[in-house]
Amino acid sequence: MSKRRPATPKCCSDLTAAINPRFFKALCDPTRVAILVRLATCGRPCTVSEVANGCPIDVSVVSRHLAQLRDAGMAAGERRGKEVYYAVRFSAIASTLRHLADAIDACCPPTWSKPKRN
Amino acid sequence: MSKRRPATPKCCSDLTAAINPRFFKALCDPTRVAILVRLATCGRPCTVSEVANGCPIDVSVVSRHLAQLRDAGMAAGERRGKEVYYAVRFSAIASTLRHLADAIDACCPPTWSKPKRN
DNA sequence: CTATCATTTGCACAAGGACGCAAATGAGCA
DNA sequence: TGCTCATTTGCGTCCTTGTGCAAATGATAG
Numbered sequence: 001m002s003k004r005r006p007a008t009p010k011c012c013s014d015l016t017a018a019i020n021p022r023f024f025k026a027l028c029d030p031t032r033v034a035i036l037v038r039l040a041t042c043g044r045p046c047t048v049s050e051v052a053n054g055c056p057i058d059v060s061v062v063s064r065h066l067a068q069l070r071d072a073g074m075a076a077g078e079r080r081g082k083e084v085y086y087a088v089r090f091s092a093i094a095s096t097l098r099h100l101a102d103a104i105d106a107c108c109p110p111t112w113s114k115p116k117r118n
Numbered sequence: 119m120s121k122r123r124p125a126t127p128k129c130c131s132d133l134t135a136a137i138n139p140r141f142f143k144a145l146c147d148p149t150r151v152a153i154l155v156r157l158a159t160c161g162r163p164c165t166v167s168e169v170a171n172g173c174p175i176d177v178s179v180v181s182r183h184l185a186q187l188r189d190a191g192m193a194a195g196e197r198r199g200k201e202v203y204y205a206v207r208f209s210a211i212a213s214t215l216r217h218l219a220d221a222i223d224a225c226c227p228p229t230w231s232k233p234k235r236n
Numbered sequence: 237c238t239a240t241c242a243t244t245t246g247c248a249c250a251a252g253g254a255c256g257c258a259a260a261t262g263a264g265c266a
Numbered sequence: 267t268g269c270t271c272a273t274t275t276g277c278g279t280c281c282t283t284g285t286g287c288a289a290a291t292g293a294t295a296g
Contacts, residue, residue: 015155015158016151016155019145019151019155021145021146021148021151024142024145024146025146027137027139027142028139028142028143028146028283029283029284030139031284031285032284033134033137033139037133037134037137040133040225047242047243048242048243048244049241049242049243057284057285057286058285058286058287059242059243060243060244060245060285060286060287060288061284061285061286063242063243063244063245064244064245064284064285065284067244079243079292079293081242081293081294082240082241082242082243082292082293082294083241083242083243083293084242084243084244088225090222090223090225091223093219093222094219094220094222094223095219097215097216097218097219097222098215098216098219100215101211101212101213101215101216101219102212104208104211104212104215105208105209105212107158107206107208143253146253147253147254149254149255150254165272165273166272166273166274167271167272167273175254175255175256176255176256176257177272177273178255178256178257178258178273178274178275179254179255179256181272181273181274181275182254182255182274182275183254185274197262197263197273199263199264199272200262200263200264200270200271200272200273201263201271201272201273202272202273202274
């Protein structure tokens with residue numbers, strides 16, 4: 001008599017809300033990921049020039065990538081004088097990922113129902 | 119006398135390894151995400167036609183998206199007769215996300231060092 | 237104010253990805 | 267074997283996005 005599972009479990013609407021396109025789009029491009037890792041590896045906030053230094057791509061492109069990471073909530077930019085220091089928002093990224101992981105778990109039925117043959 | 123943090127913390131190489139481009143590329147496209155959510159909402163393995171039914175896009179496109187989700191490790195496809203049943207790999211997705219979240223945390227220094235002025 | 241440096245933005249071009257249609261493949265059935 | 271249905275794949279097109287160069291903006295020093 002106890003209902004097993006609603007036809008459309010409410011968890012999945014949460015799932016849609018948990019998937020922020022801008023967030024994952026930011027992780028699509030290998031160059032952008034490399035920039036993010038480089039920023040994380042640095043261990044402290046870095047300027048655009050510092051990040052671009054040694055990279056084969058133009059500074060303007062690095063600036064755009066950093067802005068995109070900022071808009072995605074994965075980095076924070078702070079201007080100090082002429083320079084802008086970017087830092088990885090570690091906890092924000094981790095919490096976003098864990099939030100989605102929880103939403104996924106909530107969507108997963110404990111026992112996977114056998115598909116009915118039609 | 120105790121060292122605070124190595125110049126290049128080993129955690130960040132883990133970070134690079136934890137970010138699978140194919141995984142996040144799969145979540146870039148809104149249509150693909152919608153298909154994933156639809157598959158999750160269904161609550162059971164669905165055929166390509168079932169997923170495509172009611173969608174404004176062509177079946178072939180849905181098939182391609184599902185294949186991409188499969189290659190990304192987010193879905194599993196199993197052929198039964200003429201049809202192929204796709205299912206969301208909930209635990210695989212969740213564990214991938216949590217693994218990355220852990221790698222991010224490991225990369226984050228407890229006390230964020232003040233940026234040195236150059 | 238002018239000069240200089242760091243960063244951002246406008247613009248044009250190239251590369252990559254999504255899409256639809258048609259053809260090919262896989263699998264069951266008469 | 268021939269037919270039908272479900273899925274996949276090839277191909278051309280369109281749209282998005284990454285990229286470099288040049289110009290504009292922001293900010294400090296002289």
